[in-house]
Amino acid sequence: MSLRFSLMGPVRGWRDDEEINLGPRQQRAVLAALLLNNGVWLSNDQLIGMVWDDPKPSAVMALRTYMYKIRKALPELDLRSKDGGYALRAELVDDCREDPLEGLTSAYFEAQRVRLGDQRLRCHEARLEREPDVVELQKHVAAHPFRERMRALLMQVLYQEGRQAEALEHYHRARALLTGQLGLEPGPELRAIHARILNGDLALPPRPEQLPPDVDDFTGRAAEIARALDVLPRTVGITGMHGSGKTALAVRIGHLVRHRFPDGQIFVRGHDVVNELLRAVGVENPAGDGAALWRQKARGKRFLVVVDDLQDAASVKDLHVPGSAVLLTSVRRWNELPGVTWLKIAGLPASEACGFFHGLAGPAVLAAEPELVAKVLARVSHLPAPIRVLGGKLAGRPHWTVAMLLRQMERETVLGEAVPSDCRAVLAPLARAHRNLTDDERHLLGCFARQDTEVINVCEAAAMSGGEVGAIEPLLESLADVHLIEPLELGRYRLPAFVKLWFQLRAPVLTS
Structure with missing residues (x-):
């Protein structure tokens, strides 16, 4: 439980989020005098002189009565009395735009009102210097036309x-x-x-140019790109399993539309989104409501913002600014975010996957063993990230054939974690996904992967894992949310070949 007080406007106090009745005007005046001298001992005579310009003899008794009532209303307040004087320590906040000490009329409070007003003005101007905003500056200059610095x-x-x-x-x-x-x-x-x-020698603010380089050999996704180009500048989300190429697609779209956003492009990983955006537009060490400050900074401008690997819907919820565009990538689709057009991507179509592999490994490889190439690509579910590693491996081994690559992949299924580094690179997307699963999700997915069938229903999943049907369906839905299984219809799911490969490689570890 915490107490907070404000002297801006009428004297007010809060216990946590509930406002406290601080009593009549003179009682609030006594409390205000103590708060203005936070932590300083004040004698009875000093307090009386602050509250009353022409005190009567009864002022001493009135002061004691007010102190009693203040203690009764605020029992947790650190208010101490000693040798005919008082002191308190409390948290003060500046919570409004009104004049300080409203309703308190003694000469002491008039002087303090001038001091606090000047202090508040200087603090406000210091904030405007740290975080300049045209609209706020225009209001300030209109209210204080002789403040030349502002x-x-x-x-x-x-x-x-x-x-x-x-x-x-x-x-x-x-x-x-x-x-x-x-x-x-x-x-x-x-x-x-x-x-x-x-x-013309006044420095212009730096224009953020944070978009990563486009991928020269980017392949496919024509329909998704066309849809994104049509939707922007409204928010677009790209979702899919690890290794599906979400970031590469977002970067490709970003380069295609960057000319629409002349104020710059900002690329943010999915953590600390608001502060990264503010740093990109020159705000260091922001305080207060970061989302509101970002909206102020971006108002009237056209930024392209790419938030890669979004981890938390709340971190981007209030960042939309008309005219600017946001591209999100995330394994999970955040349905609670309003106004987002989601594009789901998985493996490439077989023809595009072959073309991608062909460009990496060389045309002779594809021409010599097209059926084996199809088997290799199917084992990794036509996902771009593992295809890049496998194609690069063949390109670096000019005497290898696709058959040799396939035999090594099959042999590695009995090696457990003792696999070559390039195999680890192929499996890196699933390793990331696996780390983020619960034990129950890992167990269920492992049971599924060790079955001969690619498709199961909820009852079959419960039987194979030893769980209750009522508990299994939420687990299956959770796995579908991160694209480790594919929902076919209500209660039926398919296991991608790449996920099955991962659990085959881990089988000795899982059963040891």
Whole structure:
């Protein structure tokens, strides 16, 4: 349980998220005087002088009464009394935009109101300097037209957004205001910004260019690419099992549409998404609501954002900005995210998989042993990542045939974890998937993989694994969500050949 207090606007307090009734005005004035001197001992006379401009003799008794009521309303408050004085320690927050100490009218509170207002103004300006935003700066300059530093910052931000004429107009307005009302010329900071804008030597913010290089031998996915190009700039999600080429597809789409997004491309791995976006647009060590700050920064701009290997739907939930586009890749399809068009990818069509393998291993290999090539590709479910490794292996062994490669793959099914490094590279996508499964999911999938059949139903899965039907179906659905089995119809599932290969390789380990 925690207590928080605010002196901005009326004096207010909260116990966790519930607001507390702090009593009548004079009682709140006593509490405010203690809060303004957080941790400092105040005598009765000091407190009375702060709360009452012309105190009556009864003020001492009134003070004691208010202290009693404050303790009763806030028993957990660290309020101490000693030698006819009081002190407290409490957490203060600035939670609103109102004037401080509203309703408290003594000379002491008037002076504190001026001090807090000035302090708050400086803090707000410091935040605008760290995280400049055109709309907030325009509001601030309108409210405080003689604050030249903020007007200079507004001119700089406008110029950096390509709004040079507006930046120069702000200078002329400031000059007219200063000369007309104060008889002064603009100060050196305003004049310097004005000169740099005229000379064109004001540095522009860096444009993020984070999109990874396109893959030269990218193969297939024409239908998915066409669909994504049609949907963008609305959000597009790409889902599929590890090794299916989600990232490569997202990068290919990104390069095809990058000309639509002149403010830059941002590439983020699926962790700490908001802070990575903010760093990409120049905000270091952001504080507060990061998603709201990102929306401010991206407002009026056109960014292409690629979030690769999304791990948590909440991390991208509130990031959409009109005009900018988001491309998501994820093993899991996050159906709770609104407004996302999901594209599911799996293995390549057989002809495209052969073409990809042909380009990696060489045309002679495919021409000499087309049937064996088909067997090799089927064993890895036509997935691009393992095909790349196998094709590269053959290219690096010019005296090998596809038959030799296939014999090695078959021999490795009895080696357990003692397999060559290139075999580990082939299986790396499934190794990643396997690490993220629960023990029950691993057991069920292993039982399925050791069957002769490719298709099972829920009852067969329960019988082979020794589980209850009611508990097995959620496990099967969970495995289908990450594409380790394929849902065919309600209650029936198919096991991909590549997943079966993984469990064949692990069989000695699983049964030892």
